[in-house]
Amino acid sequence: MIRLPVAAFGVSVSLMIGAQTPASTPDGFAVARPGYRFSFPRDHGSHPEYRTEWWYFTGHLWSLDGKRRFGYQLTFFRQALPKKAYSGSASWGSDQIFLAHGTLTDEGGKHFWVGERLNRGGLTANSATDHLAVFNESWKAEQDAGGVIHLHLSVPGAGLDLTMQAPPRPVIFGEDGVSRKGADITASSHYLTFPRLSSSGTLKLANEAPMPVSGTTWMDHEFSSNQLGEGQVGWDWAGIQLRDGRSLMAYRMRKSDGSQDPFSIMYDVDKSGRITRRTSEFKVLEQGAWTSPASHTRYPQPLTFEAWGERFKLVPILKDQELRTARSTGITYWEGACRVLDASGKEIGDAYLEQTGYAHSLKGRF
């Protein structure tokens, strides 16, 4: 799913001093404010008072013998419609729209499956407000009483069922529970992440018997009412899972003049889920490009993130992992599984990379 900008941490805090964050937006949606008290499992659920929300799962999976490698992405997106007197019926709501993107990457078979869904809140898609339980038609992400998250994703030609045990508390990005996006005080979100979930399940490909798979999943959950900052045309986001147990989240925002937005940020999270470092001073090196034959978009790949004296080169396991989501969001972007190589070229982990704004500016989309 598209990842929205995460506000720079320390830089913007000073701006907040003395500024009053309003409780709601002009059209009546809640604003993400500091001091939000998180409680789980409730906050894994839906927050309909906020305009936008998504649950984002990406992961790397291997067959039991390790010979076949796959990547997957499953994102549930909730968008509230402008508040009106009439909001449909309970079964067919006209106040919330649910979108979903799902992909599967087969490295060996060189195949990339994409699916998308668009439904209204009600019988065909919905999310619980008291725990994680979101579904869009047959796709679902649900956390049971024991804390195990169950995922179901199906695209034409492939179906995936996964389970993963989630720790009691997620990583909460930002300052005081709020993640700032830009200069505007109301451009903020509440942002939760499980950067490393050990996953296992079954992958069913067409003309094959169901295949047991296992691997690691990265889960994001964000809700807010105001998004993009000024002058931003797109971003590159990476969720990196290193073999040494660390997880890194890098978010580079690009401005219209091509430069890196100062709100870009990179985090280092340790094995236990604690944020150890963060910085805006990181570089992104472009060492080549891939052009999509379908959309003729040029994506700079592979990308190398350089921070704290370390280098992380992300090499896609399959070049064509582009999503052209005509039916749901109408946005074309690249999101795919990558190998992570260090400066010497040694494989040190796995990552999911998201690149937006290359096909077209994201201005006006959010």
Place this chain on the structure above:
Amino acid sequence: MAILEGHGIVRRFGSRAVLQGLSLAVEAGERVALLGPSGCGKTTLLHLLGGLDRADEGEVRLDGEDLAAATPKRLAQLRREKVGTIFQFFHLIPTLTARENVELSLQLLRWKPEAIRGRVDELIRAVGIESRAEAWPSELSGGEMQRIAVARALAAKPLVLLADEPTGNLDRASGESVLALLKDLTDRENTALVMVTHSESAASLCHRTLRMLDGRIVEGSL
């Protein structure tokens, strides 16, 4: 006074002038033969004399009446009352018996049925086809048919009898007998006769012979 007169008759068909300023006069009771090669306009002249066609130029008078001035209705009336016609191909109505064909002329004149019967009987006897009176034209020989045609033509005692090749389709014997009949009957009723013919023997029955060539009378007295 001539019973039938024509002065300077011109008749054209398209660009072709069939009659080119022809004049003639026929007296009451007079028999006139018209001789000439094919296509010289004899039949056309006959039609004009009988009011079946109109001249483009010139004058045709029947019993003193100018035919050019007559309406179609009047012409028809004249044909009923004063003109009799005999054709080369007989032209009997196929769906009428011999007797009925003769009756036709008188029915057109709206004679009473008893009067018609009397006159028709008389005519049938006169032309000598009593035994064939109830036959259909398809059952009759050429000579018999022409006799009936003669009877039909003379039924109303016309002033003029126009005959177009009356013996043209008959063998010699029948032809001669029909000609004899014509002479006899026209003499009796003092009917004028204008006869178009190829046959010299037919012409010999007439008082006068006119020869035509290229739409004009070239020989014979006017």
Place this chain on the structure above:
Amino acid sequence: MTGSLGRRLILRALWREKGRALLAMLSVALGVSVFLSIRLANRAAVASFEGFANGVGQGSDAVVRAEVGPLDEAALPRLDAIRDIAWVRPIIEGSFYRARSKEAFQILGTDLVGIGNSVDSAAPAQSGSAPDPSLQARFFESIQNSDAVMISGAFAKSDHLLPGAAIQGFVNERPVTLHVAGILLDAPGRPALQRNLLVMDLPAAQETLQRPGQLDRLELGVREGASPQQLDSGLRGMLPKNWVLEAPEQRASSGKTMTAAFRFNLTILSLIALAVGAYLLFQAFDASVNRRRETWATLHALGCEPARVLRFVMAEAALLGSLGSGLGIFLGWLLAQGSVRSISQTVAGLYGASSATHANLDPGEGLLAGAIGFLVCLLAAWIPARRAAHTPPVQLLARGGETKPTRWVLFTLTGLALTGAGATLAFLPTLPPGVAWHAYVASVLVLLGGSLASVGLMPLLGAPGTAARGWNARLALRPLRRPTGRHGFAAAALAVAVGMATGMGVMVQSFERTVQTWIGGNLRADLYLAPLGSVGAASQHRLPGALADELAADPAVLAADRFQMLPIHLRGQETLLGAGDFLVHAQYGHVAILGAEDAAPILLQMHRDGVAHVGAMASETFSRRFGVRVGDGMDIPTPDGLRHLSIRAIYADYGNERGSLIVDRPVFYQWFHDERCASVALYLKPGQDRALVAQRLGQRHAGLQVRSNADLREQVSFVFRQTFAITYALEIIGLAVALAGLVQALLGLAMARRGEIWTLRALGASEGEIAGVLLGEGLGVALAGTLGGLSIGLVLAQILVRVLNPQVFGWTLRFSLPWGFLALLLGLALFSATAALLPAARWAARLNADREAEEGA
């Protein structure tokens, strides 16, 4: 070589005789055009039904419905697993009546947000451009307003409606105002959207139709990578009870059945024009070949082989045929535009909204009609052509060639034999219901045989000519005694046209009288109330139970009989399950039960038996369709499972072709928990003024129509007239074509009698007298054709009334002989024949003799 000869012989000749060529071309064109126009208009009307069935979105692979009644949307999540391989589109439908224009509309409610999931993945991607904010706003409009509708482009255009416009009308009997949220444009390559379709978002539709939580059907389509077989097998396991899987063809077929009555009329009629046209063509070509017999004889004499002569004639026919067919296709398309509107209106009136406003020229139909016209032309020329090719030259030149009398005795006997065979075929065998081929074949036999036999009437009519005294009578009638081919063709063609008109006319009259009698006898209530705009069985307007209660409680009302109707699937067929107040009906009403005098005891018994031992009345159509009789049992699907009932009586019902099964209201309510009703019949207390009560009720409930028995009868007459208006129009065309042939025949006959005409003129007969003779002959032919046609028509009507209608639709009609209608038809035929023949006769009377023959000397 052949080219230039052909050009001279054929093209030049045709050019010089333009009139004759034109007439032949027009004969072809007329036949082709009428045939084509009916088929095109037919298609358009039928397509509009199938359009409704297909709804707004892309075609689906399967449809899920309830066996009876609506689907409960709460059970929808049970199908979640199938969404891996198929998209699911929920649909609800209802009726909307627009007061201002008195038009019926169909409301189609579907999930407008989820509809994107079933869009063709090949559709062009929207990526690359920012979403149009006005489009987004429009979209939100359509799902965030409970009264928003999307209308068709055709409706927007015809009524000048823009987004935001209000549309006022009634749903059930409730006044409702809808607002235009958007205009649906036709997708390229897909059938045009129905004009009278209003698309609403699903929850808004459910609210507007007052049916919360209900759906009428689900449409499913396989996703990429899955197959319909997978869908089928997957669904069968997960369908809740009472939900059935229906293949899309079944859906479309219901539309087809609904218009069957109508389409059958039209199809039969489309063949008249062709038949009559064919007769004329035969005549035209026969005459044409004959006229040129000198040419053919000369060619023969010059050594041209017969085959070549044949080819010349056929080439001429082919040329005329293709030109005529081409013209006919164009005229047919033109004619279709005119007739489609009227057909559409009729269908709309009978069956619900239909919106065909124009008929596209379907290339297949055009080619079919053109090909038929062309082939008939060739066929018509074949026989005379062969004759011309193979007859020795001498004979060709013989004078009597044209006027050879025809073997009328043979024709008459053959004709009578065929008619007899047809009648036997129609009446003797008893075939299962729905099978009617024997009646169709019989009709053709009777038409053909009758037209042949009509030829034999001419000698009869000509008989007085033999003994007649007057020369006019003799000359006019005697030719009829030996009719020629010309006489025969003209009489036969007229007989066919008159026969069809008579047959259809008598059938329609019988139908109307039967229904009127039925109404008069059975509908005994004082007032009949139904929602405005509900016409026929297809209407979905319903009165809420509370309103019916209010009406029943009105101080002027003695008793109220509530009638409800529910479409139901029985044994794989669509039919209707109805509910009536048997008690009220037994006391005050009247039902014509087949085989019993008084229905009251049976109704009372059923009322007393109640739910314990359910009895039902079946309509005649129902009993024929399902093969049930009194005493038989049936299992009826209800939301709570199958329920059993027994048939206690069969009653006559001309209301619909699907048949109906009626149970007592308490039983219906127990089974379906549905208190609504389609109509209410009120019996007023003695002394009440019907008109006043009607007025009062009408004023209080603006959405109701209040009618008396007389009103209903008038409405039935109106519906009949509308339904059959198009057939009357076509019959007139058929007659006109036949009359054209009559005139052509007379002209031909006159030409053949040129010599006679000449003789008569020479003898001094007036033009008027000669014209009178020719007119007399022509009228003799016309009379033979007309009388023959009337006879054919009566036999045909018997087949239609006694065999076709019962077999196809299952109802019994009483044959009634409309003397007035027959006299009118006879008078009309003769009058128009006279009017048509008169100028021709006058013209012919002025014919000059064959100049060439006379110029011999």
